[in-house]
Amino acid sequence: MKTLAQLLLASLGAGVASAETKAFCPDYLNYSQVTHEPLSTGKYALSYQRPIPACRTFNSSTVEALIANMSSVVADPDLYRLFENTFPNTLDTAIRWRGHAANNSAEELAFIITGDINAMWLRDSANQLQSYLPVLESDPVQIQQPESIASLFRGVINLQARYLLTSPFCNSFQPPPESGIQPAVNTDAASDAVTPAYDPRAVFECKYELDSLAAFLQVSTQYYETTHDAAFFAKFQWLPAVQAVLATARAMADAGTYGADGRVLPSPYTFTRQTSRTTETLANDGLGSPVRVTGLVRSAFRPSDDSTLFQFLVPANMMFARYLAGAAGIVAKLGSQAPPGLADEMNAFERALSAAIAKHGVVPVVSANGSSVETVYAYEVDGYGSANLMDDANVPSLLAAPFFGYLANTDAVYQRTRARILSADANPYFMKGSAISAVGGPHVGPGMAWPMASIVRILTSDDDGEIVAQLKEILATTDGLGLIHESVNSNNASQWTRPWFSWANGLFGQMILDLRFRKPEILKQSFQ
Incomplete structure (x- = not known):
């Protein structure tokens, strides 16, 4: 019987993980809730959350080249780790099946x-x-x-x-x-x-x-x-x-x-x-x-x-x-x-x-x-x-x-409208807190802010100060796991919902790429 290492090497050489190899791959729902080394070198010490290549559900050399290129664009090590984990998350984990019509x-x-x-x-x-x-x-x-x-x-x-x-x-x-x-x-x-x-x-x-x-x-x-x-x-x-x-x-x-x-x-x-x-x-x-x-x-x-x-x-x-x-x-x-x-x-x-x-x-x-x-x-x-x-x-x-x-x-x-949306006095579902302040909703309930809304706030803002403030809050509220959660308690970042939410993860990566061309100086900053 082949060893796991032999299976992984074989699948890497073929560029596609075999069914035999995938049997060894971890359940990402569990994997995403555990810290994995190497940790980022910043103060948040964010986990590395990508599956090994043989366990990814879609491998793209273009995406890998872009992720590597962004290491010289995003100066902050924690912010880069968050991008590195999130941008490929759908490709890494969520392409459940591909094929052709019968x-x-x-x-x-x-x-x-x-x-x-x-x-x-x-x-x-x-x-x-x-x-x-x-x-x-x-x-x-x-x-x-x-x-x-x-x-x-x-x-x-x-x-x-x-x-x-x-x-x-x-x-x-x-x-x-x-x-x-x-x-x-x-x-x-x-x-x-x-x-x-x-x-x-x-x-x-x-x-x-x-x-x-x-x-x-x-x-x-x-x-x-x-x-x-x-x-x-x-x-x-x-x-x-x-x-x-x-x-x-x-x-x-x-x-x-x-x-x-x-x-x-x-x-x-x-x-x-x-x-x-x-x-x-x-x-x-x-x-x-x-x-x-x-x-x-x-x-x-x-x-x-x-x-x-x-x-x-x-x-x-x-x-x-x-x-x-x-x-x-x-x-x-x-x-x-x-x-x-x-x-x-x-x-x-x-x-x-x-x-x-x-x-x-x-x-x-x-x-x-x-x-x-x-x-x-x-x-x-x-x-x-x-x-x-x-x-x-x-x-x-x-x-x-x-x-x-x-x-x-x-x-x-x-x-x-935006001014009202981002006001706790005007929007009943704006969750203001010491950890993160963002729009939420009745789906999870009062007190639970959604980082997705913070990302959208960045994507629709031209104000450098507003963008930086939102990035700081997102970076500080992954509970060290280095992924974007569905919602986070606005006053306690260790309380959150959904460890694995690939849409929100991809949206964060998309936002960083948007800033690369729209506000490149922000990505040169330290968030330490």
């Missing part, structure tokens, strides 16, 4: 988990890949290589298209049958009553979230805008999936709660769950809170997977509008290969949606000093004049609107 050997598929849950979220997988846009190939020859980052993008786009054609109202999905991976059991969903019905062998959870539809358009747009590989989108199931996305969004925009005669109208989507948490089910026997037709698209759940208070979730509508326009550009490029009028339909939908956001999503509030009334973006509205004035850490958020390209961070309404 009915078409040319159709690439990629099943990506978000971390400690063995299911693929549309939103998470799109955002996990977004972190690798800086290394996404653009050369026509390189993008066709089976071990390219471009191949991962295509695999996710193809698998998301399949999911959306099967269950367009759902947010999280099981491994494809081709993978041979057994479907995960979701005990939380055992009592779910959902309209339309879904197959639990294909769907892990069916919470309708507008940002999940937007995520498919996002990953598609980002792949196209980097590679210019329009031909890919004429193949397989992308165009039918886009039409399914539009039909679903239209249905949730056109459906108010009441008819002209006051009758309660049937909803295209309903959801109930037996639970002790109000955020895990919808009010009014699964209908959700009443809405009046406004041109906005309803969202039953937030990107946190918590139910909405009012169903017109403004940041999700912003994100959907942004990537509607982006995906329309792909459709237009396909010309006669696309259904007639589809690009025009998408552009018209985007314009109407942006107008509805401006009309219904911007609301008056009393200024901080109480001397005047000013306008800000609401987090949620219902079309009846009700507005939820808060923000949540999960993207899309109001704070992240410039990050996903809906507006500029200099926009006057955004700046007023």
Whole structure:
């Protein structure tokens, strides 16, 4: 029998870990909660958290070269260790399976988990890949290589298209049958009553979230805008999936709660769950809170997977509008290969949606000093004049609107909204504390700040002082493990949730690469 060292050397030589080798690889959920040497040489002595190459789920020489290059760019040893651990985390740990469709050997598929849950979220997988846009190939020859980052993008786009054609109202999905991976059991969903019905062998959870539809358009747009590989989108199931996305969004925009005669109208989507948490089910026997037709698209759940208070979730509508326009550009490029009028339909939908956001999503509030009334973006509205004035850490958020390209961070309404979001006096889910001060949300609850929100704050700020302060707080609150947690107790960094959250890890790495070109002098500083 081969020794572990022999197995690892053999797999390294082949560039791919064999099934025999992987049997020796640690469970990353456990591995990520333990300190591993060598520790960083700074005061935080951060653990090294990357699996050995043979145990990584995807190896990219381009990513490895970039990580090595950044050692001369990031001066602080602790900050560099955090980048070194986090940027490759999805590639290292979360590419659960790659292969091809059973009915078409040319159709690439990629099943990506978000971390400690063995299911693929549309939103998470799109955002996990977004972190690798800086290394996404653009050369026509390189993008066709089976071990390219471009191949991962295509695999996710193809698998998301399949999911959306099967269950367009759902947010999280099981491994494809081709993978041979057994479907995960979701005990939380055992009592779910959902309209339309879904197959639990294909769907892990069916919470309708507008940002999940937007995520498919996002990953598609980002792949196209980097590679210019329009031909890919004429193949397989992308165009039918886009039409399914539009039909679903239209249905949730056109459906108010009441008819002209006051009758309660049937909803295209309903959801109930037996639970002790109000955020895990919808009010009014699964209908959700009443809405009046406004041109906005309803969202039953937030990107946190918590139910909405009012169903017109403004940041999700912003994100959907942004990537509607982006995906329309792909459709237009396909010309006669696309259904007639589809690009025009998408552009018209985007314009109407942006107008509805401006009309219904911007609301008056009393200024901080109480001397005047000013306008800000609401987090949620219902079309009846009700507005939820808060923000949540999960993207899309109001704070992240410039990050996903809906507006500029200099926009006057955004700046007023931002000031409220980052105020404990105005945002009920801004968690102020001695360890970290950041937006949180009801998903984990009061007192728990999300480093993801701190990262978004950096990505949407031009203020050096604000950026440095946020970096210091993030660096000081990994509990020595050198990874980005889901949430951290704002007054006690040793209390946190989720050791393995690859989306947040990748977002941190993406942010450091953004600073490299936007604020390089900050990365030359010491955080000791």
